[in-house]
Each structure stands twice: as C-alpha cells, then as structure tokens.
Amino acid sequence: MRRSLPQNLYLLCYTVDDEKFELTNLQGRGQLLRAGALTQLAVDGLLGAEGGKVVRRAATPPGDLFLAEVWRDLPTEKPKRWLRFVHNKAHTAEKPVREQLAGTGAITVHHEKRLGLVPVDRVVVNAPEQVRALQGRIRAAVLLDDDPASLPVDELTMAVFAAEAEVTSVFTGKERREHKPTLKRLATRYDGIVPGLRAALRDSYLSSRAVGGGWGS
Known part of the structure; x- marks a missing residue:
C-alpha cells in the first residue's frame, strides 16, 4: 500500500540505529505533517497557490482522512497566507497520521506510564529497514547532488522539508552546511511547484524551536 506524503514524513523522523524518535525531531513534526498534506493537496490539484497564499480549489474532499481535515481548513474564496495552515493546528496533526x-x-503504539504515573505512548516502527531505505534515498538526493528536476515530487519534498525542519535522522547539521548549494537548488525547484509553503514551514519551525515547543510523540 502506497503511503501518503505525511505518513512518510512521520517515518522519516525515526532514528533507526537508536530505535526511537529523538526529541529534537519532534519539535517540528506536527508542522512537517501539515506541510506534507498541503503539498500533496497542491500536487493533486485540490488547492491553488500563488503570491504566498493558498485557496481551496476542489469541491470534493480527498479520501484520505488527514488530507481531508487539512483541506477543510483552507479558505474557499479569498486566498490566505500559508503560515496559519501549517502552524496553528500542528498539535493536532500527530494523532491521525499515527493512527x-x-x-x-x-507502527505499533504501546500505551505506557512513565514512573508508573505519567501516561506516554511509545511508538515502535515495525519495518525499520524500510525507513532506513527511505532515508537513504532522501540523503542521496542531496549528498550526490541529484538534478532537482529528476526527483519525484514526494522525494524532493522530503529532502527540502528535512533540511528546513532540521531533521537529524536524515541530515546532520554539518551535512546541511556542506551541501547548502544543492539544498538551495532543491528548494528553488520545490518553490516552483508550491510557492510560499516552504518558507511558512521554516518560519513555523523556527517559532516553535525558539520557545522549546513543537508537537510530536
């Protein structure tokens, strides 16, 4: 079964060697999932994007429940800026994608209690090598300096978003710095497909990081 872009972005944040989701990668995951949904809606022709703003285009919601939830949030007449649709409901994005x-x-979700008191959900990825392979493809797009035009939109998006939200399970800080020209070319390609959304994701991520926030589990 083909996974949606938000589902792949969720899995992309998993650190395979440590068998867990690092806390640093939870800060921007809610925003990643929302931005991933918006990208998929744009590619599928269900929204319009121009001038840094977005408007709902289609009359019928998509079949995917999370995509439909994000789609319903969009304005139907007057276009509005992306940021609110990435940021404001980021805290609600985790649960439906995880389900x-x-x-x-x-994945398997184990409901546990930390110290016997605080309820927590522990997520186990059931096919970690598939996640490693996914991360490998996204890393290769940047580290091998692939032609942006040759990449499928999903892989282009994951590479760009992993850099913008500083997902350490994909790229180290050193790799992001060393491959900045490649990342810039990929970002330019992405911006031509969904103008304005990447900048909104970055702004939302930086805002959450500044206050030590973020949404994920």
Whole structure:
C-alpha cells in the first residue's frame, strides 16, 4: 500500500540505529505533517497557490482522512497566507497520521506510564529497514547532488522539508552546511511547484524551536 506524503514524513523522523524518535525531531513534526498534506493537496490539484497564499480549489474532499481535515481548513474564496495552515493546528496533526500508520501495521503504539504515573505512548516502527531505505534515498538526493528536476515530487519534498525542519535522522547539521548549494537548488525547484509553503514551514519551525515547543510523540 502506497503511503501518503505525511505518513512518510512521520517515518522519516525515526532514528533507526537508536530505535526511537529523538526529541529534537519532534519539535517540528506536527508542522512537517501539515506541510506534507498541503503539498500533496497542491500536487493533486485540490488547492491553488500563488503570491504566498493558498485557496481551496476542489469541491470534493480527498479520501484520505488527514488530507481531508487539512483541506477543510483552507479558505474557499479569498486566498490566505500559508503560515496559519501549517502552524496553528500542528498539535493536532500527530494523532491521525499515527493512527493511519498503526492501521496499516507500519507502527505499533504501546500505551505506557512513565514512573508508573505519567501516561506516554511509545511508538515502535515495525519495518525499520524500510525507513532506513527511505532515508537513504532522501540523503542521496542531496549528498550526490541529484538534478532537482529528476526527483519525484514526494522525494524532493522530503529532502527540502528535512533540511528546513532540521531533521537529524536524515541530515546532520554539518551535512546541511556542506551541501547548502544543492539544498538551495532543491528548494528553488520545490518553490516552483508550491510557492510560499516552504518558507511558512521554516518560519513555523523556527517559532516553535525558539520557545522549546513543537508537537510530536
């Protein structure tokens, strides 16, 4: 079963060698999932994007429940700026995507209590080598300086978003710095497909990081 872009972005944040989601990668994950949904809606022709703003285009929601939820948030007449649609409901993005992945068997969610008191959810990725392979493809797009035009939109998006939200399970800080020209070319290509969304994701991520916030579990 083909995973949605938000589902792949969720899994992209998993650190395979440590068998967990690092706390540093949870700060921007809610925004990543929302931005991923918006990208997929744009590619599928369900929204319009121009001048740094977005408007709902289609009359019928998509079949994917999370995509439909994000789609319903969009304005139907007057276009509005991207940021609110990435940031304001980022805290609600985690649960539906996680439930989708659990429903397909990609992950298992264990409900536990920390110190016997505080309820926490521990997520186990059931096919870590598939995640490693996904991360490898995204890393290769940057580290091998692939032609941006040759990349599928999903892989282009994941490479660009992983850099913008500083996802350490994909790129180290050193790699982002050393491959800045490549990342810039990929970002330019992405901006030509969904103008304005990448900048909104970056602004939302930096805002959450500044206050030590973020949404993920």
